[in-house]
Amino acid sequence: VQLQASGGGLVQAGGSLSLSCAASGGIFFSRYAMGWFRQAPGKEREFVATINWNDGSTYYTDSVKGRFTISRDNAKNTVYLQMNSLKPEDTAVYYCAARQGTLQTRAAMYRYWGQGTLVTVSS
Secondary structure, rough: EEEEEEEEEEOOOOOOEEEEOOOOOOHHHHHHHEEEEOOOOOOOOOEEEOOOOOOOOOEEEEHHHHHEEEEHHHHHHHHEEOOOOHHHHHHHHEEEEEEEEOOOOOHHHOOOOOOOOOEEEEO
């Protein structure tokens, strides 16, 4: 199973970016919960958002609620992260991850990981 994240870049504070993560390699995508995590320089990887496989329910870390939206298109084997009202503290490498089963906020519960895409928010 391979996950390919894309969409990162440089944006000014208050701006928006949309990240995508495409899954391939025989994954039965519609049965996998998907998550986004991020890791800022010198910090540990942290949970950002997750979306369930069956009912599409979502969960966000408090710092991004109301600004970020996770969604998925099972026909395209792709999960998205729409990021609005970006802040400098959102600067990080963003990773997508997949797990069989229901949504989780713990990174250790995800089996498959993408390579990461860098998001830089300037002040």
